Amino acid sequence: RFSLQPNAKWPAAIAFALTGIALGLVQLKVMPPMLLAERFAPNFGWLQIAGLGLYAAWITEQMLDPATSARWRLRIWLIFSVVFFGQLALGLAGAERLLMSGELHLPVPAVIVAGPLYRGHGLFMPILFGSTLLLTGPAWCSHLCYIGAWDGLAARQKKPRPLPSWTRSLRIGILIVVLGAALLLRMTGVSTGIAAALAIGFGIAGVAIMAAISTRTGAMVHCTVYCPIGVLADYLGRLNPFRVRLKEGCTSCLKCAKSCRYDALSPRDIERRRPAVTCTLCGDCLAQCKDRQIEYRFLSFKGRGVRTAFIVLIVATHTVFMGVARM
Secondary structure (H helix, E strand, O other), X not given: OOOOOHHHHHHHHHHHHHHHHHHHXXXXXXXXXXXXHHHHOOOOHHHXXXXXXXXXXXXXXXXXXXXXXXXXXXXXXXXXXXXXXXXXXXXXXXXXXXXXXXXXXXXXOOXXXXXXXXXXXXXXXXXXXXXXXXXXXXXXXXXXXXXXHHHHHHHOOOOXXXXXXXXXXXXXHHHHHHHHHHHHHHHOOOOHHXXXXXXXXXXXXXXXXXXXXXXXXXXXXXXXXXXXXXXXHHHHHHHOOEEEEEOOOOOOOOOHHHHOOOOOOOHHHHHHOOOOOOOOOOOOOHHHOOOOOEEEEEOOEEOHHHHXXXXXXXXXXXXXXXXXXXX
């Protein structure tokens, strides 16, 4: 049931409307049908849209409270990952209507950019990724990535510890190596089978990092250091005007740093009153600041309304992704 708090009803209504409009356009314009319900029964896609809209409205209400938003963020992120990979598994097992097409694309984030570089064509995923960054900024890495939720779950095993400063240079090096390797494989004519095997190995290594390092440090090492898409999201996502900032009244108590799993709130970052470039707008730090000295900003706008607008936008985007994203 929805709460009756006036400040919670209108954001929920807007999230419902945004979700309905976006998925309604998909229902009307995209052929063959993208919505699963429409694939199984004509016009049932509209029922799926209504259900997803109600889901978006409900989740928006849960996420508006900073005290509980961190818990709900991880929950809906995991739900999206389960839906995404569940459809893939069932599709590969024979339920082909659950798949996007007859071509298998590896669900490894690095392939979003490395794949087109290797193939020399196929820009759908880079365009989708780029447009999402323009819409939600680096929040791709804290709400929308289909594998990032695993790293979030792994890191929850311990309180986060700061990562060595050299890891911020290492992540740039990994990005350069991955993109350079994709181009080299293309130029040398390496077969698709070998390229796919390398991509799978890269993905498996990332999962091993989650299990071996993220669980020990409490930091999302896969997302903040290893994943090249995370680096691109952090930097290209700055084209989006949403920011998290610390107010001048911050006392540098460092309590917020104890909740940041993206290594974005070191003492130096707090002293500068701005998180590091690894900040993904997750908002987990807000509940830790009892003096309410952390806020969302959008250009010259700041305050509670900016965070509310961001929650509405990211929840609607998450819900649309869950309705249409599949391999």
